[in-house]
Amino acid sequence: MRKPFRVAQFESREEAIIEATNRLLATRGYELMSMDDIAAEVGIAKGSLYKHFESKEALAGAVMVRLLRRTRLALEAQPAHLDARAHLEALLRWTLRERLAGGVPHLPSASQSLRDSLLANHDYMDELMTLSESIGTLIQKAKADGGLRADLRDEFVLYTFYARSCDPTLDFLKAAGSMSDDEIVDQMVSACFRGLAG
Amino acid sequence: MRKPFRVAQFESREEAIIEATNRLLATRGYELMSMDDIAAEVGIAKGSLYKHFESKEALAGAVMVRLLRRTRLALEAQPAHLDARAHLEALLRWTLRERLAGGVPHLPSASQSLRDSLLANHDYMDELMTLSESIGTLIQKAKADGGLRADLRDEFVLYTFYARSCDPTLDFLKAAGSMSDDEIVDQMVSACFRGLAG
DNA sequence: GTCTATACTGAGATAGAC
DNA sequence: GTCTATCTCAGTATAGAC
Structure with a gap:
């Protein structure tokens, strides 16, 4: 049975809100993103936002959940024949390209209250755990087959991986404008895995 | 001729304000740092802050100038016999240790208005240029003598270096609590120069 | 110059009509 | 459910007494 028209419309509006918020966060x-901005971007009244999301933090949480889900799907869609290290490299490439394309929300450290609300957000924490476990497994495999240095702690590698995904170097280089997108991605991935040393 | 007592007192209060702001920024x-917080931390009235600094942004600028100056002095104080690459490594170590000690302000991307005000702040820009030139020279030297990869663009290396100085990986690992400060610094420096790959 | 008190603004959230 | 209008509150900045 099809969804009633009313429900479908409600859901599509909700999707539009998330999409607009994503753009503004990016x-x-x-x-610097106000609820007024979001309402204006979507083209609805500010008060209506609160019928869909109970707070600005909840809205940001929904956007982050979507990002994590898309990231997980991107990982799952990778060719099965890749080895663990190649999976990690490809995932980092994917993330950097997404950022260069302009679609990734940008919550580097953001506010304390936002962090707290994310920690309390079950959907968010679930997605984060799932993704972290997948990446953690890849890290262990890659270490086992010599693709990653065994002397670095697993958690160090995991956090480093997340940090490279939101590395401001990309924004600086993009703003400077003297390197192509491909070159930026290549150098960042290369520097991450092979380092700066000669 | 000694400074009049009144002037000395004024300057020491100003230093106290900068110091308190530094702590709060860190x-x-x-x-999340309000002018109320700063006033309370220093123990003076909020209005009095504006006799010393014309705005919150100017205050943050003064703190950043002090940080850049201290960084430059740390670089200049390094033993002269080090080669270029060792200088860079030592500077990164110094920065990470400072952050672990808790004294470094934390303006990852911060607000747009703050960035604008920093760009318009001559003292800040002067210090930043001076430091960037010193580091740039080291990068070129290190490339020339094989200490750094020659296939990476100078500007990429420079920005990467700055990015590693405020890398959130350090905060994550510190918060997780499972690695000692020394181990955190060692792995971060090692990963920066030698990479994650096995 | 420092204090207390206050004006002004922006932004998150809510109320009530339709 | 959406709109308009409004509340509330925090935070920057300023005024005026001392």
Whole structure:
């Protein structure tokens, strides 16, 4: 049975809200994005936002959940024949390309209250755990077959991986404008895995 | 001729304000630090802050100038016999240790208005240029003598270096608590120069 | 110059009509 | 459910007494 028209419309509006918030988070970041901005971007009244999401933090959480889900799907869609290290490299490439394309929300450290609300957000934490476990497994495999250095702690590698995904170097280079997108991605991935040393 | 007592007192209060702001920036970050917080930390009235600094942004700028100056002095104080690459490594170590000690302000991307005000702040830009030139020279030297990869662009290396100085990986690992400070610094420096790959 | 008190603004959230 | 209008509150900045 098809969804009633009314319900479908409600859901599509909700999707539009998330999409608009995603755009604003990607350009301005959390603090500089106001609920007024979102409402204007979607083309609805500010008060209506609160019928869909109970707070600005909840809205940002929904956007982050979507990002984590897309990341997980991107990982699952990778060719099965790759070895663990190649999976990690490809995932990092995917993330950096997404950022260069401009679609990734930008919550580097953001506010404390936002972090707290994310920690309390079950959907978010579930997605984060799932993704972290997948990546953690890849890290262990890659270490076992010599693709990654065994002397680095697993958690160090995991956090480093996340940090490279939101590395401001990409934004600086993009803003400077003297390197092509491909070159930026290549150098960042290369520097991450092979280092800066000669 | 000695400074008049009154002037000395004024300057020491100003130093106290900068010091307090530094602490607050290091713990809460720019957005979450209010002028009320600063006044309370120093133990003076909020209005009095504006006799010393014309705005919150100017105050943050003064703190950043002090940080850049200290960084430059740390670089200049390094033993002269080091080669270029060792200088870079030592500087990164110094920065990470400072952050672990808790004294470094934390303006990852911060607000747009703050960035604009920093760009318009001559003292800040001067210090930043001076430091960037010193580091740039080291990068070129290190490339020339084989200490750094020659296939990476100078600007890429410079930005990467700055990015590693405020890498959130350090905060994650510190918060997780499972690695000692020394181990955190060692792995971060090692990963920066030698990479993650096995 | 420092204090207390306050004006002004922006932004998150809510109320009530339709 | 959506709209308009409004509340509330925090935070920057300023005024005026001392």
